[in-house]
Amino acid sequence: DQQVKQNSPSLSVQEGRISILNCDYTNSMFDYFLWYKKYPAEGPTFLISISSIKDKNEDGRFTVFLNKSAKHLSLHIVPSQPGDSAVYFCAASSFSGGYNKLIFGAGTRLAVHP
Amino acid sequence: ETGVTQTPRHLVMGMTNKKSLKCEQHLGHNAMYWYKQSAKKPLELMFVYNFKEQTENNSVPSRFSPECPNSSHLFLHLHTLQPEDSALYLCASSQDAWAGGNEQYFGPGTRLTVT
Numbered sequence: 001d002q003q004v005k006q007n008s009p010s011l012s013v014q015e016g017r018i019s020i021l022n023c024d025y026t027n028s029m030f031d032y033f034l035w036y037k038k039y040p041a042e043g044p045t046f047l048i049s050i051s052s053i054k055d056k057n058e059d060g061r062f063t064v065f066l067n068k069s070a071k072h073l074s075l076h077i078v079p080s081q082p083g084d085s086a087v088y089f090c091a092a093s094s095f096s097g098g099y100n101k102l103i104f105g106a107g108t109r110l111a112v113h114p
Numbered sequence: 115e116t117g118v119t120q121t122p123r124h125l126v127m128g129m130t131n132k133k134s135l136k137c138e139q140h141l142g143h144n145a146m147y148w149y150k151q152s153a154k155k156p157l158e159l160m161f162v163y164n165f166k167e168q169t170e171n172n173s174v175p176s177r178f179s180p181e182c183p184n185s186s187h188l189f190l191h192l193h194t195l196q197p198e199d200s201a202l203y204l205c206a207s208s209q210d211a212w213a214g215g216n217e218q219y220f221g222p223g224t225r226l227t228v229t
Contacts, residue, residue: 043220099211
């Protein structure tokens, strides 16, 4: 039973265009959502997060949108650059069992080509 | 060294071997985590330590045994593993395990192959 789903295993985008990565969740108790980026042979690195009380958070070229009624969030990268090519993981946080637990999606591989 | 380091980066072991994975964080954090990532699957939380106390054992088989001697070091002791345990094992740390949003910092992982 996957509580966080990234239904697109891969995405290909041209350099300079917008990349949109999507994530769906099932648990309405999640209070934070995070995006991580992973390059080969490296661990995931934190990119951007959003609280469940907000619907948008922006950091430079990266914007995360949250639609609580649809239980859906998306990461927009504008403009996309070749260095953005990586696997992107969506994660959701909830306080359970005495600590905050992160539940991850399976990831979407983004390829940005010239 | 900065951030979160893990050794070894690659490990091949037989099903009867005993080995240990090591993780060290240089961030002054108080919570440390072990995750397992199998091919094309989500990261799967295995263990959580908060201020050296184990707060989560996510139904992990006893052939995986964690140890957290202090807030900077975390070990995963392995014995009598199965081929299906082959995966990428990631260590992470965070300021503590209570804060909402709980940004975690990951190490590069140990690629484990069980033969």
